[in-house]
Amino acid sequence: MRIMAAPRFQGAVSQVPHQQRIPAMQQRIVVVGAGFGGLEVVKGLAGAPVDITFIDRRNHHLFQPLLYQVATASLATSEIAWPIRSLVWDRPGVTTVLANVTGVDAKRRLVLLEDGATVPYDTLVLATGARHAYFGHDEWEPYALGLKTLEDATTIRRRILVAFERAEQEADPEKQAALLTFVIVGAGPTGVELAGTIAELARDTLPREFRNIDTGRARVVLIEAGQRVLAGFPEDLSDYALRSLRKLGVEVELGRAVSDCSADSVTYGDIRLATRTIIWVAGVRASPAAEWLGAPADRVGRIQVMPDLTVPGHPEIFAIGDTVTVNGPDGKPAPGIAPAAKQEGRYVAAVIKQRLRGDAEPQPFHYRHQGSLAQIGKRRAVIDFGWMRLRGALAWWLWGIAHIYFLIGSRARLSVAINWLWVHARNQRSARLITQGEAQIESPENPTAKGAVKANSPLG
Ligand SMILES: Cc1cc2nc3c(=O)[nH]c(=O)nc-3n(C[C@H](O)[C@H](O)[C@H](O)COP(=O)(O)OP(=O)(O)OC[C@H]3O[C@@H](n4cnc5c(N)ncnc54)[C@H](O)[C@@H]3O)c2cc1C
Numbered sequence: 001m002r003i004m005a006a007p008r009f010q011g012a013v014s015q016v017p018h019q020q021r022i023p024a025m026q027q028r029i030v031v032v033g034a035g036f037g038g039l040e041v042v043k044g045l046a047g048a049p050v051d052i053t054f055i056d057r058r059n060h061h062l063f064q065p066l067l068y069q070v071a072t073a074s075l076a077t078s079e080i081a082w083p084i085r086s087l088v089w090d091r092p093g094v095t096t097v098l099a100n101v102t103g104v105d106a107k108r109r110l111v112l113l114e115d116g117a118t119v120p121y122d123t124l125v126l127a128t129g130a131r132h133a134y135f136g137h138d139e140w141e142p143y144a145l146g147l148k149t150l151e152d153a154t155t156i157r158r159r160i161l162v163a164f165e166r167a168e169q170e171a172d173p174e175k176q177a178a179l180l181t182f183v184i185v186g187a188g189p190t191g192v193e194l195a196g197t198i199a200e201l202a203r204d205t206l207p208r209e210f211r212n213i214d215t216g217r218a219r220v221v222l223i224e225a226g227q228r229v230l231a232g233f234p235e236d237l238s239d240y241a242l243r244s245l246r247k248l249g250v251e252v253e254l255g256r257a258v259s260d261c262s263a264d265s266v267t268y269g270d271i272r273l274a275t276r277t278i279i280w281v282a283g284v285r286a287s288p289a290a291e292w293l294g295a296p297a298d299r300v301g302r303i304q305v306m307p308d309l310t311v312p313g314h315p316e317i318f319a320i321g322d323t324v325t326v327n328g329p330d331g332k333p334a335p336g337i338a339p340a341a342k343q344e345g346r347y348v349a350a351v352i353k354q355r356l357r358g359d360a361e362p363q364p365f366h367y368r369h370q371g372s373l374a375q376i377g378k379r380r381a382v383i384d385f386g387w388m389r390l391r392g393a394l395a396w397w398l399w400g401i402a403h404i405y406f407l408i409g410s411r412a413r414l415s416v417a418i419n420w421l422w423v424h425a426r427n428q429r430s431a432r433l434i435t436q437g438e439a440q441i442e443s444p445e446n447p448t449a450k451g452a453v454k455a456n457s458p459l460g
Helices: 036-044 064-071 150-169 173-179 189-205 235-247 289-293 338-357 393-406 410-426
Strands: 002-004 027-032 050-056 060-062 081-083 094-098 101-105 110-113 117-120 123-126 130-132 144-146 181-185 219-224 250-254 258-261 265-268 271-274 277-280 284-286 314-319 372-377 380-384 389-392
Touching: 027 036, 027 117, 027 338, 036 050, 036 338, 064 150, 064 189, 064 393, 101 289, 123 338, 144 150, 150 173, 150 189, 150 277, 173 181, 173 271, 181 189, 181 271, 189 219, 189 235, 189 250, 189 372, 235 250, 235 372, 235 380, 235 389, 289 314, 314 338, 372 393, 380 393, 389 393, 393 410
Parallel strands: 002 117, 027 050, 027 123, 050 094, 123 314, 144 277, 181 219, 181 277, 219 250
Antiparallel strands: 060 081, 101 110, 110 117, 130 284, 258 265, 265 271, 372 380, 380 389
């Protein structure tokens, strides 16, 4: 078994048990996952006398709320993702490791990596997030594309752009109609945002560039098993979102669950709709962190953590973000959104520092909801602050400002702002690039063609 060196022995991989090498005083903190939660833990531990090993299977931190803008060719990948190393370059006590974690040996306090190496810890923080899930129908995955990673987003972008290209050359009207039918399953914020933006892409951006097809006639169909779009929002905002989507030409199908997805169709209720592009934003499944620890989990695999966000029976292991469920004092679970993961990350950093100081046990974690936002299309958004609700153009401006504010660094903020200005003033979307050669582009019939990254593969 290879034992990966603790941060202060950077670079070396040791065969010597870690206990002989680490000074007793220097706490070894391992944080798995450099998403919203994990990054906040590392930030919160700045200045603490700890060695941190920061592990992620990707080399970047991703701003998932704007992934749909990459998928719809509005933004480039580098505008919503940052190399993890670049975020912690000024923290000598933080060692970044690109690796896929496959388990935890809680007895020996080791994190297990896919290549057989192990990383020792005194305190472990698991912030490994969640992925989309198909309600027990994993066989739909090649046809119904999920949206969680940059690869997912560029795969969807490619699929949408290629569908328009193929429709332009297609003589058979039925095949052309199927190519120009875009189906989104799940009418939560991401489904609504995708549907509105694809409709705008087809109606506002593309028409003048195609000669044989009227891209404005493309069908965008949003399917939702429940009775409302944006079910997490108050009813009046849901109604506004529904009306706005319909104004954009989106066909919204409520109260119908999808029963089949294939290479050339989707079936919902008693309808079979011919399509070549299905995007799946309907369900989530937590990372396998609960399985690694044999910890109690809910039905989607989220660890049921203690009020101080530790894993039951393991005060030295914290778990946060989308991979856990924790009830607030009101008994309601914290939602699976970025602010919850960030608040949990900040809380865990504070608890670790309290423990280092030998202070009393902390108050239980308390989630504070700051508001829910969703964009529907240009100058249309909804915001629910709890104490105030907004919709329309003002909500859209606030939505834009909030998202730009939460990006990392001035370059990304400026670049995103300029791109949005271009979309809104000129209907131009600059990221409309199909980056694989035509022969290599994966399609529903050929989902594993070269260039089709299996998004959930390790280091994918
Ligand atoms: C398309 C989309 C849109 C969203 N929109 C919004 C929004 O508008 N507003 C909002 O508040 N929230 C939104 N969310 C939810 C929000 O992004 C999540 O709640 C948040 O990212 C959770 O943070 P996390 O730290 O728990 O997990 P993540 O941010 O997902 O980070 C998990 C990290 O762990 C790494 N990882 C996972 N498994 C392993 C492993 N085995 N080994 C090593 N590394 C691993 C991953 O690579 C990743 O970097 C959206 C999510 C998606 C997918």
